Amino acid sequence: MFIYLSKKIAMPNNTKIKAIAWNKQDGYIAVGGENGLLKVLKLDSSIDPEATSNRGLAASSNLSMNQTLEGHNDNIRVLVWNESHKKLTTSDENGVIIVWMLYKGTWHEEMINNRKKSTVVGMAWSGDGQKICIIYEDGAVIVGCVGGNRIWGKELKHVKLSGVQWSPDGKLLLFSLKNGEVHLYDNQGNFVMCINIVCDDTKLDTNPIVGLDWYNGVDGYTFAFCPNLAILFDDGKGQLMRNESDTDPVVINTRMKVVHCSWNHNGSLLAISGKQRLDEKEVNLVQFYSPFGEHLRTLKVPGVSISCCVWEGGSLRVALAVDSFVYFANIRPDYKWCYIKKTVVFASCKPPKPGICLSFWDTTNNQYHTRWVSVLLALAGHGEYCIVATRSETEGSLGKYNLQLFNTLGTAVDAKYLNIEPIAVAMNSYQVFAASKNNFLVWHYKTPKSITVGAVRCKMFHIDDNPSGAVEIIQELDSMNAVPVSTHDTIDPICCLTATDRCLIIGRESGLIHYYTLPHIVLTNRYKNAVRPHKMTVNCNSTRLAVIDVAGVMTVTDISEGVGRPKTAAQGNKLERKDVWAMCWASDNPQLLAVMEKTRMYIFKGIYPEEPVACSGYICNFNDLEIQAVLLDEVVASHDKPSNDHIIKLEVKSLRDTRQLLEKVGINEAFQFVEDNRHPRLWRLVAEAALKELDLTMAEVCFVRSNDYAKINFVKKLKEMKSEAIRRAKVAIYFKNFDEAEKIAMEADRSDMALNLRETLGDWFRVIQILKNGVPAPDHLLKTAYNCTADYFAHFNNW
Structure with a gap:
């Protein structure tokens, strides 16, 4: 994923912001600050109907609503949306709670409550929006219904509460305490148990819980048994749990002072906001983690103090509360997708059905096929086929992991079981490459076109090995004495790979890049990148390598010596760009490169860019001076069948x-x-x-x-040809202007040419019309035309 700041909104009178809440269904943003400041904002995208590429995040966003709500006098503490019933609940430091409702396009106060005894520190609506739980700092808990009636209340003695969350099914309540404990109650207020905390090894009361978020699973899960409960401590440590009884949670350490955490719309990303001391000064950071604790990105935010980070409904933007400003950041997700022979293959969640849906969308015929997998690890494509790396829940004798080769219809063509977990895959016209953190595997796959070409071969290597090719050839000849491949952990794991028919290139976390020549896997060169590579791609003649690192910086390296060409040593030929999240080489010109920077597409010829075009699509293909991109954000988010409106063509x-x-x-x-x-x-x-x-x-x-x-x-x-009219008719046929060609042929008294044209096109209805107008023709032609017309009607059962 790639994230960058895109917009900034200031609050009046430099009022500091304390809380933000984003309505994921309707897009309203509630902003609460000091001295009772409460605003409801809404961003709408203004799309130019004539500019087909200016869609998605590339469209300019303007404030369509900026309403100030009056009712609070003290600092706002908590804001929560009831998306099901379109209500906003707010509370301030004085204990005043107000429920707001939307009426005729503006927000109005619906009900107000004031306990006056203590400060509200947390509120949460149940997943169905029927119940709200309100907790006070002194241990008071109140559960009410959406109509405003109180269901039950409870006083928790000798505890100071800090947060509350409902379980996804609405049957349990989770309370975080300022002493670092997490207590679980049922929805009637009965104590169930204390949550096992394994990430806090200090056991001190001075380490309070500052972040508590439990994803409700309404938009499905990207993995089976995926962690969905996040508990974050003030010192930056936290744990991600699969459920309230998880005995082996994922432990993370952000190494910063945490203030807030929140899951995105489908639980695939966790945003943790806080402060970290860098170079003798404190910096505001937002760190993004996967559900399994893998750190993905860090966003630096200007300002003195960040208070929270919340997600938009589709997880393409986040809103950050910093001092008296609301910052917006755009996100470009790393979708699992590929493009093969005019077919877009992409993965998505389609609740309530569990697992991952693989969709095969033929953009030419607009046909749509789906396949389901339990856990999808990686996806890549080449030519007419794509390779899918999956994990099964039960480990068989052949291996727990599986590589499947699919064609454009979603039909499995070949498969291979593995004992290593593939984190990245790539393929060329005859091989599949899969890499774990320590090993990589080369598999010669079979297709219906190559089913008789030799036996299927599979080789595995350790990333620390130095294959020369000769040893592998000897082992092929003497297969009885095969040497086992080590799978020990390396100090410099694999992070990405790419391949062409000539070479395999593997990137490691230290920035080291290995170059292997094909078909024999021979390590011939190493290149050094300053930062960990994230994505790599090679041009059409395998002479230049483009690398995007984790900071979004793209560099292009000359690797022509690997294919026997002299390397260009001129420093002026080096290409480096910032804020890059995608790239694609032209398939017919080694000098042309399309690059996506934020919401702009640049096309480079060598090191010289053309004028950028506003676009947020993912590049499918770059061929014949034409770029085809797909609006993958809209395609993945839509539950309907995609259409050609989601395809962008740029020249x-x-x-x-x-x-x-x-x-x-x-x-x-x-x-x-x-x-x-x-x-x-x-x-x-x-x-x-x-x-x-x-x-x-x-x-x-x-x-x-x-x-x-x-x-x-x-x-x-x-x-x-001597006749200019016949020339014009032939040219019209070349440009597929068949009606014009027929008209020219008839005017030139060449009815035979017009008949031959319609006969070639299979337009037998028009052949009959021409013959009925008295045009001379053989009898068998009329008989053939009637028979073919009858076959047409019979095909549709029109007897």
């Missing part, structure tokens, strides 16, 4: 300029421009413009430059 500047020259200036000027910016697509564009004007000499020259032999022959045949 390289040279292609756009050539079109403009042809439209506004002329063919000769466009020819000169393409001469300076050579590419087969541009030559083809000029050739087709010349064809439309029947400038056959120019068309032939341009088709020759584009190396298109079939079209060269087509132009030669046009030159041999």
